[in-house]
Amino acid sequence: MRGGLLGGIATASGMALTATSGWLIVRASEQPVILTLLTAIVAVRAFGMARPVFRYWERLTSHDAALAMLAERRTSAYEALVPLTPARLGRRRRSDVLTGVVDDLTDVVDAQVRVAVPVISTAVAGGLAIVLTLLLSLPVGLVMLGLGVAVCLISTLAAHLESRSLPELLAARAEVTRVSELMASQSGELRAVGGWATALGWLDEAHASLDRVTRRISAGRAVAASLFLVAVGAAVAATAVIAQDLAVSTPVKALLVLTPVAVSEAVTPLVDAMRALARARGSEHRIDALLDLAPAVADEAAGADDEAAVADAPAPGDDPGHADDRAAGTRPEQTAYASSDVRARALTASWTDDRTDLAPTDLDVPAGSRVAVTGPNGSGKSTLLAVLARHLDPSGGTYLLGGTDVLHRPLEETRGHIAVVDDETHVFATTLRNNLTLARPDADDAEVGRALRAAGLTDLLEGLPDGLDTTLGSSGRGLSGGERARLGIARAHVSGRPVVLLDEPVAHLDPPTARAVVEDLTRLGSAPGTTGVAGTNAPAQTIIMVTHRDDGADLFDQVLEVRRPSGTMSATTAGGTDLHDSTDHTHDRTNGADRRRR
Numbered sequence: 353m354r355g356g357l358l359g360g361i362a363t364a365s366g367m368a369l370t371a372t373s374g375w376l377i378v379r380a381s382e383q384p385v386i387l388t389l390l391t392a393i394v395a396v397r398a399f400g401m402a403r404p405v406f407r408y409w410e411r412l413t414s415h416d417a418a419l420a421m422l423a424e425r426r427t428s429a430y431e432a433l434v435p436l437t438p439a440r441l442g443r444r445r446r447s448d449v450l451t452g453v454v455d456d457l458t459d460v461v462d463a464q465v466r467v468a469v470p471v472i473s474t475a476v477a478g479g480l481a482i483v484l485t486l487l488l489s490l491p492v493g494l495v496m497l498g499l500g501v502a503v504c505l506i507s508t509l510a511a512h513l514e515s516r517s518l519p520e521l522l523a524a525r526a527e528v529t530r531v532s533e534l535m536a537s538q539s540g541e542l543r544a545v546g547g548w549a550t551a552l553g554w555l556d557e558a559h560a561s562l563d564r565v566t567r568r569i570s571a572g573r574a575v576a577a578s579l580f581l582v583a584v585g586a587a588v589a590a591t592a593v594i595a596q597d598l599a600v601s602t603p604v605k606a607l608l609v610l611t612p613v614a615v616s617e618a619v620t621p622l623v624d625a626m627r628a629l630a631r632a633r634g635s636e637h638r639i640d641a642l643l644d645l646a647p648a649v650a651d652e653a654a655g656a657d658d659e660a661a662v663a664d665a666p667a668p669g670d671d672p673g674h675a676d677d678r679a680a681g682t683r684p685e686q687t688a689y690a691s692s693d694v695r696a697r698a699l700t701a702s703w704t705d706d707r708t709d710l711a712p713t714d715l716d717v718p719a720g721s722r723v724a725v726t727g728p729n730g731s732g733k734s735t736l737l738a739v740l741a742r743h744l745d746p747s748g749g750t751y752l753l754g755g756t757d758v759l760h761r762p763l764e765e766t767r768g769h770i771a772v773v774d775d776e777t778h779v780f781a782t783t784l785r786n787n788l789t790l791a792r793p794d795a796d797d798a799e800v801g802r803a804l805r806a807a808g809l810t811d812l813l814e815g816l817p818d819g820l821d822t823t824l825g826s827s828g829r830g831l832s833g834g835e836r837a838r839l840g841i842a843r844a845h846v847s848g849r850p851v852v853l854l855d856e857p858v859a860h861l862d863p864p865t866a867r868a869v870v871e872d873l874t875r876l877g878s879a880p881g882t883t884g885v886a887g888t889n890a891p892a893q894t895i896i897m898v899t900h901r902d903d904g905a906d907l908f909d910q911v912l913e914v915r916r917p918s919g920t921m922s923a924t925t926a927g928g929t930d931l932h933d934s935t936d937h938t939h940d941r942t943n944g945a946d947r948r949r950r
Contacts, residue, residue, distance in 0.1 A: 355414030359469045360476025362406035367477055367614035369399035374610040379603040410473075414465045422461040429453050432643040439648030439703070439744045449642070456635035459628070466628035470621040474503070477618045481611055491594045492608050499587040499612060506583065507622050510576035514630030517569045522634070524562040531555045577623045584619065587612035648703075648744045651763040689754030689761075689769050692850035692894040693719040694740065699749035701732070701739045710735040711917040712749060719850070720892030722874050722907070724899055727914035733898040736914060737853050740896065742766045753851070771849035775856040777840030781825030784816065787839065791847035800846060807842035808872040809835065834865040841873050845893075854897040863901075870904045873897065 376392040433441065433453065441449055478500050486493030531554045535542065542548045591612055595605040696715035703709050710732035717723050725733050738744040739751060742763055751758050758766045771791065780787055788803065789795045800820060804813050812835055816822040824831065831839060837857045844852045854873070858866035873895065897908075905911050 355410050355417060355465070356469050356472025357476065358406050358410035358413055359473035362403055362410055363473045363477035363618045364480050365399045365403040365406060366617050367481060367611065369396060369403060370614035370617075371607045371610050372396050372399060375603040375607040378606040382602075410469065414469050418461050418464040421464060422457065425457050425461060426453065429457060429639070429643060435647035435649070435651075436645055439738060440645045456639050459631045459635040460639065463628055463632035467625050467632065470625040474618040474622060478503070478615060481615055485608060485611055488600070488604060489594070489598055489608060492591050492598075492611075495587055495590045495594065496612065496615075499583055499615065502583040503580065503619050503622065506576060506579045507626055509579075510573070510623055510626035511629055513572040513576065514569070514627050515633065517565065517572065518630050518634050520565045521562075521569060524558070524565045528555070528558045528562055531558050573623055573627065576626070577620075580619045580622065581616070584612055584616045587615070649742055649763060650745055650759075689756060689765075689850075691719045691754040692769070693717060693754060694851065694894060694896065695752040695755075696740075697750045699736070699739060699751055700747045701735050701744055702747050703735065703744070708747070708917045710739070710747075711915065713912075713914065715912065717894060717896060717910070719894055721909045722895040722897075723910045723912060724897055724905055724908040725912045725914060726899055726901075726905075728916060729900070731914045731916040733900075733914050734855055737772075737855050737896070737898050740851075741770055741772050741853050743772075769849060770851045770853060771844035771847045773840040773844050773852065773854040773857050775859045777836045777843070777857070779825045779831055779836060779839065781823070783818075783821050783823055784813075785820040787824055788843050788846050790843065791849070795846050795848075803842040803845040806845060806872065807838040808868065809838050809842060812838075833861050834869060837861060837869050838872065841869070849893070851894045851896070854895070856898050856900065859900070866901065867904050870897075870899075870907055874907045 372392055372395050376389065376396060379392065380389060430453065433449075478496075482493060482496045482500060485496045531551070535548075535551050535555065539548075542551050588609060592609050595608050598605060598608075600608075694715060694717040696713060698712040698714065699710065700708060700712050701710040713732075713736060715723075715736075725736060727733050735744065739746050742758060745759075753761075753766065753769065780790075785797070785800060788800050797820060801813070804810060812831075813819065840857055841854075844854075857873075858869050861869065895908075
């Protein structure tokens, strides 16, 4: 608001400069006594200096407010996104999420500068111009009032055109981005199968569609800008006709005719303002749709702990020792999980409310065991892993970790007990050491070296020019698929988490490499007293790996076969009968001692 008022003063100063200069030129042509022109001369100088000063002040004020608002909105957006990861955001493209928290937030905040300031400035300056002309001449004042109404109507039309065309523009841009990302990430595969020319055709078609939409939007903006100029020109012409019959001096007539001309400076930015307004509205809608998602995991235990901590806080004047005694007597001491055994009974889960993604499943994994989870696509293997990792709340059943129901423990504590390795291990553009010590920055080089050897990356380490200080990722050395999978395993090993969950880490590897990676995986901390968790003499890690391959099953202690749910949870009929049913199609197969790792 303050920036808009300052902008209005700057715009009004520009309009006053134009009108006063016209009066001064015409009056000076009559060769009056110079003293009669001093006031106008001083006014021209004052308006000429006030215009840039107030414009600069407006820019400082509005941008300072916008940047502060951007920092606040981004902070709140990131805080709202954290509970949504990864379950609610994992199925969205990374580019969509980045667009929401970067570009869309920027567009919303830009409205502070690109919409509010021009609109308020035009309203302030236009209002002053209408009042001035009404005082000098009622007919001319009515013309200026009509110009103001026309500007409002044209602005509304421009905003409508922008809002209607914006979805097409965003869709066309998204298609160009999608095809470009596909060609960049799969260039080798496309060339290998001879599909590069086809992909180029897709890209050309996407760009052509974007060009068509852009030209149509540009035509609409040009029409709106032309209508503004036509309205100003009509106001100037009407004022000139009316001024001929006014009983005022010639300099005043010049001032009245030039006032609508000066208004053009205020209305010209409105075209861009309406474009920014349409973008801000669309961006705000997308941000709300993203941030209003309900978290897939409820952290009720942490909230209860916070409330208990507040209740147990000593009252003013209380003795701290008695307060501690009272706290100990009213709330049991919360401790970390005693072991890493994993048990589930009739566990079910759903990503959405209209279907069951995991049929009732029983799971019994003693601490230090190696379990493979198999099943056809869509059977719920990854859903089971998401529930075990506390990325998704179960729809039914119980999930016990170390004999404790995870729903009764703080979310952060449970996740701190578990390491997760997915099918595409991300390699950060930093050193090998930093890539491995993400979860445990205090891990020393000896622990990192043991993890690399256990994961079968000794040859990689020996071949790096700077050892652990070698930069990986986009700005450094690239890794093969097998090396990336092993890196994820080594990262989980260094983390020291007692439970390791793996979601098809070898899905994209050839069979020999995949088996070698699985062998290295099952070798990690295979028995107490080995280098299993964060160094020597540590308990064995519990390994649960999702895989669609049958080969390598002999390397695991158990194989859990998950079958696709037979039905979905859906709406009920009027009589209360379920339209669908969900039954148990989970089979647990224990391999026996002959499959236990020797």
